[in-house]
Amino acid sequence: GAGTPDKKVKTTCPFCGVGCNYDLNVKDGKVIGVTSNLTSAVNGRLTCVKGRFGTDYVHSPERLTTPLIKKNGEFVAASWDEALDLVAAKFNEIKQAHGSDALAAISSARCVNEENYLMQKFMRAVIGTNNVDHCARVCHAPTVAGLAATFGSGASTNSINEISDDKVIFLIGGNPTEAHPVVGAKIRQACRKGAKLIVADPRKIELAAKADIFMQLKPGTDIALINGLMRIILKAGWHDQEFIKNCTTDFDKMAAVVEKYTPEYVEGITGVPQHLLLEAAKIYATAERAAIFYTLGITEHTCGTDNVMSLANLAMLTGNVGKLNAGVNPLRGQNNVQGSCDMGALPNVYSGYQKVTDPQAREKFEKAWGVKLPDKVGMMLPDMFDAAVSGKLKAMYVMGEDPVLTDGNTHHVHKGFESLEFLVVQNIFMTETGKLADVILPAASFAEKDGSFTNCERRVQRVRKAIEPIGDSRPDWEIIRDLSNKMGYSMSYTHASEIMDEMASLSPMFAGLSFERIDEKGLQWPVPDKEHPGTQYLHKDGNFTHGKGIFKAIEHQPPAEEPDAEYPLLLTTGRILYHYNITTAGYSKNLTAHRPEERVMIHPGDAKSLGISDQDTVTVSSRRGSVQAKAWVTSAVLPGGIWMSFHYPASPTNQITSGAYDKITKTYEYKACAAKVEKT
Ligand code: SF4
Numbered sequence: 001g002a003g004t005p006d007k008k009v010k011t012t013c014p015f016c017g018v019g020c021n022y023d024l025n026v027k028d029g030k031v032i033g034v035t036s037n038l039t040s041a042v043n044g045r046l047t048c049v050k051g052r053f054g055t056d057y058v059h060s061p062e063r064l065t066t067p068l069i070k071k072n073g074e075f076v077a078a079s080w081d082e083a084l085d086l087v088a089a090k091f092n093e094i095k096q097a098h099g100s101d102a103l104a105a106i107s108s109a110r111c112v113n114e115e116n117y118l119m120q121k122f123m124r125a126v127i128g129t130n131n132v133d134h135c136a137r138v139c140h141a142p143t144v145a146g147l148a149a150t151f152g153s154g155a156s157t158n159s160i161n162e163i164s165d166d167k168v169i170f171l172i173g174g175n176p177t178e179a180h181p182v183v184g185a186k187i188r189q190a191c192r193k194g195a196k197l198i199v200a201d202p203r204k205i206e207l208a209a210k211a212d213i214f215m216q217l218k219p220g221t222d223i224a225l226i227n228g229l230m231r232i233i234l235k236a237g238w239h240d241q242e243f244i245k246n247c248t249t250d251f252d253k254m255a256a257v258v259e260k261y262t263p264e265y266v267e268g269i270t271g272v273p274q275h276l277l278l279e280a281a282k283i284y285a286t287a288e289r290a291a292i293f294y295t296l297g298i299t300e301h302t303c304g305t306d307n308v309m310s311l312a313n314l315a316m317l318t319g320n321v322g323k324l325n326a327g328v329n330p331l332r333g334q335n336n337v338q339g340s341c342d343m344g345a346l347p348n349v350y351s352g353y354q355k356v357t358d359p360q361a362r363e364k365f366e367k368a369w370g371v372k373l374p375d376k377v378g379m380m381l382p383d384m385f386d387a388a389v390s391g392k393l394k395a396m397y398v399m400g401e402d403p404v405l406t407d408g409n410t411h412h413v414h415k416g417f418e419s420l421e422f423l424v425v426q427n428i429f430m431t432e433t434g435k436l437a438d439v440i441l442p443a444a445s446f447a448e449k450d451g452s453f454t455n456c457e458r459r460v461q462r463v464r465k466a467i468e469p470i471g472d473s474r475p476d477w478e479i480i481r482d483l484s485n486k487m488g489y490s491m492s493y494t495h496a497s498e499i500m501d502e503m504a505s506l507s508p509m510f511a512g513l514s515f516e517r518i519d520e521k522g523l524q525w526p527v528p529d530k531e532h533p534g535t536q537y538l539h540k541d542g543n544f545t546h547g548k549g550i551f552k553a554i555e556h557q558p559p560a561e562e563p564d565a566e567y568p569l570l571l572t573t574g575r576i577l578y579h580y581n582i583t584t585a586g587y588s589k590n591l592t593a594h595r596p597e598e599r600v601m602i603h604p605g606d607a608k609s610l611g612i613s614d615q616d617t618v619t620v621s622s623r624r625g626s627v628q629a630k631a632w633v634t635s636a637v638l639p640g641g642i643w644m645s646f647h648y649p650a651s652p653t654n655q656i657t658s659g660a661y662d663k664i665t666k667t668y669e670y671k672a673c674a675a676k677v678e679k680t
Contacts, residue, residue, distance in 0.1 A: 009026060013050075017338065017455055018181075022052075026467055042461075047182065049181070104132070106398045113336065114496040119480060122483070122484055124350075125370075125371045140333070141304075142307065146306070146307070152545030153544075157326075165325060166187075167194075167289055172293075174201075176293070199215070203641075217272050223306060227261035230313060231259065254313055289323060302663065308330075339452070356376075356377060388419045391419065396417070396423050426476060443474065457524060459523065461518060508528060511527065560673075571622065571642050599631070610678070620644065627653060629651045642677060657670050
């Protein structure tokens with residue numbers, strides 16, 4: 001956008017979990033651009049192309065501007081009263097007829113903390129069910145479970161600002177150059193300052209070229225790789241015996257399991273040459289401090305939680321946790337996926353990870369909310385679709401997400417939504433899920449509301465209202481409040497800050513948060529009281545959240561689906577720089593122009609034997625369906641491997657991805673499924 005702004009409003013980027021701050025430039029009530037704000041705690045002057053140019057979606061002509069009610073198969077504009085009266089009546093009716101557990105909600109990692117808190121409160125206190133979940137289930141639920149089981153706290157241990165001073169960085173299953181660009185820039189800064197970089201990934205990502213060691217492992221073989229590194233470290237005596245003795249338990253069980261992961265054995269499983277394993281182990285283990293970074297290449301597997309626990313094992317083995325420039329650092333995808341977990345938009349916990357099955361926690365919330373609360377853990381996302389198909393679940397309330405495009409094996413998800421008696425979708429755009437809804441509630445974007453997002457280093461930062469909501473749209477928290485009132489449960493919040501105050505008063509780890517305190521630089525949790533300065537890194541001096549760190553004995557497990565004669569290739573999916581997820585970036589003309597269509601990466605050898613040239617239109621199929629895309633012949637992928645993004649409604653990749661999921665968290669295995677490619 002051009003022109004001199006009338007005002008600049010500092011806020012937090014709505015795209016990825018880095019949580020950059022910048023100024024929205026506003027003129028005549030419209031966002032006309034983005035400029036750096038040097039007071040930003042995380043990014044200073046830096047932003048990426050998404051943050052810089054992607055916010056034009058706010059004024060997209062496709063924005064929903066009025067509530068819609070489906071009548072005879074067509075959406076008809078309605079007033080807020082009409083729409084909310086209908087939703088309240090239907091929700092009450094279904095609750096009466098089939099019980100509270102016949103309803104479920106999907107909350108949103110795109111929405112502010114206050115909205116996530118309110119959504120779980122609405123489902124628990126007003127509807128009376130713990131059936132609330134969100135897209136962490138399809139990305140970092142294994143992080144929450146895996147790091148909680150080992151370290152006691154399901155969050156990134158260290159801080160983004162430490163990265164440029166890191167001495168050794170081990171990046172596995174992540175491509176920050178494209179998915180977390182400002183972190184990618186900081187890793188490159190560290191390399192320029194002499195840091196050693198180890199990269200493990202099935203693709204030759206941009207940072208692989210900068211790496212001292214690049215291990216191009218086969219998809220789904222991370223545990224074997226990590227066990228192999230740990231065995232080398234143990235045999236060489238590079239482990240931190242003091243740390244293991246004083247700060248951890250169950251070391252022997254873990255050590256017994258890794259014994260068989262000899263370099264030869266590991267090379268056989270992973271395809272990584274033994275000499276690279278030896279060098280990587282040496283660099284990581286003999287450094288004074290070494291930091292691990294990972295993303296969904298680790299979590300989106302049937303063994304996702306085990307993958308995360310393996311990385312925690314490696315860090316504990318070498319004493320690389322509880323100090324600066326070290327730790328295990330998941331880079332979280334959606335801007336507020338950390339916050340939506342923190343706020344209790346999960347079927348098993350209230351805000352602050354207080355368990356719904358813990359009578360004391362439940363009593364506290366019952367007293368504060370003035371209701372009796374359910375004590376049974378609710379449904380996880382995949383369970384919801386199963387229950388919808390089987391008829392157990394009758395109604396759903398979906399805020400800010402589009403599972404029909406984004407969840408694994410989407411044909412099943414589609415069928416689930418179609419089987420419902422009543423579906424409410426609250427979003428800023430019409431989505432594929434929205435098309436199936438009975439009522440659409442138009443929400444305000446991040447530029448139109450106050451609140452807070454929590455980035456991947458646990459920093460709770462302000463989102464500030466810069467313009468008035470577009471059309472008749474409203475902030476999600478206002479919609480939930482009004483709906484609650486119509487259902488007979490009184491909510492009287494007049495500002496998002498009041499919701500944070502309530503949340504803080506009920507959640508010990510967030511007790512010190514308030515809008516006033518996070519105003520300038522945000523605060524990194526835990527923040528246990530109003531004077532607490534926040535926590536830069538977790539588990540200081542090996543004092544883990546639950547006492548001692550717990551080693552886990554973990555065996556390699558292959559993906560649920562492996563290539564065979566019919567589907568001879570292994571498909572992995574991920575994100576590209578110019579896109580985010582579908583529901584916002586697809587509406588940014590600035591971003592879409594850079595890469596208008598899906599491209600499937602295929603190795604030159606495979607392309608040749610299939611008679612495929614670069615740019616050919618091809619059909620990619622799995623046991624679940626097929627999609628079309630343009631071929632991208634490149635040796636960035638391994639022979640036998642193909643790679644696609646999931647950003648394009650015209651090539652809905654998730655119609656072919658696997659419906660298999662992590663046994664602990666039910667996170668889909670997006671990173672590995674058997675597929676074939678044919679010239680169209
Ligand atoms: Fe936004 Fe992430 Fe880019 Fe920062 S790195 S500007 S948070 S998309």
